[in-house]
Amino acid sequence: MQLLVEPVARLIDEFSRLPGIGPKTASRLVFYLLRAPEEQAQSLADALRDLRARITFCSICFNITESDPCAVCTDEKRDRSVICVVEEPLDVIAIERTRDYHGLYHVLHGTIAPVEGIGPDELHIADLLPRLDAMPPVREVIIATNPNMEGEATAMYIARQLEGRDVRVTRLARGLPVGGDLEYADEVTLSRALSGRQTME
């Protein structure tokens, strides 16, 4: 005998498939929605539907967007001679928050990880190359993948693909976090920071 009526059980199942949500949290969410005003449940349902219906990937930079091409790629004020390559859409937001970057982006949607069967063909790496021939020409490609093993593997692969092209390829600096404490930095970060030290100006 089923203890819960089908619609309740089904939503609990759906919620518990989401990352970070177990069966208990899922049932708490479902019973909250049952008691909440109907508009709230309705608006959640709409939001979910719109997520898939209205969001697509930008055909130029592969960031998530409502209109293709995306707002960054169509923005006349942005510097079209620089492209920043990132792993995920969230990384775009992180870099935008600095307000220091005014160029374009290129979202790979992952990193090279042979163990998980992800090679360059599973990522938007090949799509980066034709973008370099655009007018005005791209002067610089900033590779902003994460400083872990997979991120470094991806960065090196991209750098190799760009070899021989008339473009400057740069990598984000690695080292100490601002506001951090030397004594709490791990050895690897600290030794990277040492080898990447800079002359005081």
Added chain:
Amino acid sequence: MHLTRLSLINFRNYARLTLALPPGPILLRGDNAQGKTNLLEAIYFLATTRSSFARAERQLVNWQTMERDPLPFARLEGHVRRNSNTFQIDITLLPSEKGTIRKEMRLNGVKKRALDVVGQLNAVLFLPEDIELVTGSPSARRRYLDVTLCQIDPTYCRALTQYNKVLSQRNALLKQLGERGNHETLPGRDEEDQLLFWDEQLTEQGALLIVRRQKAIADLDRLGRARYRLLSDQQETFRLHYAPSFDPQRRPLLDYQRPLSLEELLPSAQAELTVSEVAEAFKQHLRRARREEIVRGVTLVGPHRDDMHFIVNGVDMTLYGSRGQQRTTALALKLAEVDLMIQATGESPLLLLDDVMSELDAGRRARVMTMADGVDQAIITTTDWSDFTDEFRAQACLLQVTTGRVESVTLDVK
């Protein structure tokens, strides 16, 4: 250094144990299957954060607890005195429903990575099955080298972790390239580009492993030679040779899979090369093996294929040693390991001897007792008090193990 206190909860057959331990020799007597070895395993676990016995760490958690308790766990805690400092290591094992196990390690109550805990307490474990280091497969000898080096060299430990990660990624990539490609020609530009990063990481970390192994084996060779000479009453000469999977001093051979013969190994075993020299040679050997590696889908050269050879009077013990020579070789290696640790840390490690006396003749027993007397602390298991001399027993701490309980005893002197 020595262990002043050991507490176990739900570890193997110990439901709950708290034991104060004095410095000096400690004799642990008990019949079979009472928990003598488990106690040594627990101490070695605190030193290396892994078990030298269990195939799965799940086996370490008391099985009754596993069946009875809603949230089963095992906990090991040791108080160590080192250089007039005391500190505490504890490890908690938490089995999950999926059959995996989570390890939480703390140093003085602060959560740490395994990397930071290994090497805090140094221990050398002597087992009757040590002879398998000589007779067994190269992988057993590599594991032995890794565990020993990790205890005294944190840089090695870090490089090893990194190397193994890179190796599994690289093997996965080779397999994918092999399934895709055409094997008649050399790999194309794109394959090379994909391999480039993993090659660089593999050679960089691998070269460090090779250089450190070479150094450690040269030390063990020197120290082991002195130990073996004593054990064999000056009769035989012992040598330990490193057999890396490629010769870092030579250009790749045409047939790189041909095992290097002993004569070929000798010169390079002496010379000390820098990490970058070895990395460069490693790269050349990888390039040479490229097509074969893609066809077979696995990394064919590197420290994960290293070996070492035990040579007594010019004869390879793994292949031609007598049982007695093999046993003496294993014992000499372990004794050399004790010396190596003293050399590296300036302090004597804990000796853990599991039932090794029964295998030795009277002369060698005496040597083991002398050695156990010379270190800060030695814990020795036995089934029979009479394996030890009266003088040795008189100055040792005597403990009796009965079904997961440990009691101190005094023997009537006959």
